[in-house]
Amino acid sequence: MKFAIIMPFYNAEKRLALSIDSIIKQSYSFLKHVEVLLINDGSTDGSGAIANRYATKYPNNIRVLTVPNGGPAKARNIGIHNVREDTDFVGFLDADDIMSENTLASIVAFLNESNVSMLVPAFYYLDDFGSKQKISPHKLNYRFANGNRVADIEKEPEAIHFYIGGTFLRYDCLKEFTFDESLYFAEDQLLITQFLLKNRSYGLIADAGYYYYRDLKQKGSLVSSSWKKPERYTPFLQKVYQTYLTDSKEIFGKVIPYVKYLIAYHAKLFFYKENTYFREVLSESEQAIFVQELQRFCRKSELVRLWIRHTSRSKEMMCSICK
Incomplete structure (x- = not known):
């Protein structure tokens, strides 16, 4: 079985080699079965040189494509x-994350038993506190409690999936989709949801792991800046959430519970305490439009209250917006 792993990178010299090494060290032969596409998205640090060294060492397995900075969607496309x-199958690995050594072998074994077009290993956070690191499971890892299995989104609407890191997609099916280059966040969520609505099931690989690196020394500033972009609000709702509703109706004739769960799970991000930022970023008229749109999507996704499990302040914000 042949794998291609796409890794965009931008100024990733700190951990790029670790990420590439996690592919090379796969127990399923890297030299025989794997191609790595390193997309240099306009890096200005030493990460381009690191990528080029790997391509020189493994000319039959690693290619470097250097492009002007255009964001993750364009780089992945x-x-x-x-x-x-x-x-x-095409897999996606972020330039500071790693895969467990058995990931590809576990995928091949799974595919010998089940015919699916998308596969996902268990997801873990690798938190860097500077002096030590901590590994913790993603909140959606409940999906892996029963081991390796197929999740059917029509029968199991709470088995939502929306992140591209560690996700493997059948190439013949992936050809029909592209990442929306107008989005600088959630572009992966949009593609994966469209892919799943069409293909309807995916494989859960509980015995493999994807480790998402978080530098907690920088986390606060990164989170803050991501919520200080006006396009994160009304344009996001109208572009991403509306596409979910439209596609679900076109394919199933209705908004299926899976889509409602997905919107509900993701919408709770707007109720975190940090997200009073929208009052700073948007004018009063823009705030009114945003709240109106969020109300509309909350009503369409009536399961939202099942997912809000945060502080009383978050609940108060949710109730005030979704009333």
Whole structure:
């Protein structure tokens, strides 16, 4: 089985080698079965040189594509367009994350028993506190409690999936989709949801792991800046959430519970205490439009109250907006 792994990177010299090494060290032969596409998204640090050294060492397995900075969606699309035609599955790895050594072997074993077009390993946070690191499971890891299995989104609407890191997609199916380059966040969530609505099930690989690196020394500033962009609010709702509703109605004739769960799970981010930022970022008229749109999507996703499990302040914000 042939794998292509796409890794966009931008100024990632700190951990890029670790990420690439986690692919090379796979127990399923890297030299025989794996191609890595490193997309240099306009880096200005030493990460380009690191990538080039790996490509020189493994010329049959690693390619570096250098492009002007255009964001993760464009970089991933470039990677997809350059995948070899004999590829079976395309995986995505962020430039500071790592995969467990058995990831590809576990996927191959799973596919010998089940015919699915998307596979996902268990997801863990690798938190860097400077002097030590801590590994903790993602909140959605409840999906893996029963081991390796197939999740059917029509029968199991709470088995939501929306992140691209560690996700593997059948290449013949992926060709029908592209990452929306107008989005600088949630572009992966949009593609994965569209993919799942069409393909309807995916494989859960409980015995493999994807480790998402978080530098907690920088986390606060990164989170703050991401919520200080006006396009994170009304344009996001209208672009992403509305696409979920429209696609679900076109495919199933209705908004299926899976889509409601997904919107509800993601919408709770707007109720975190940090997200009073929208009052700073948006004018009063823009705030009114945003709240109106959020109310509309909360009503359409009536399961939202099942997912809000935060502080009383968050609950108060949720109730005031979704009333």
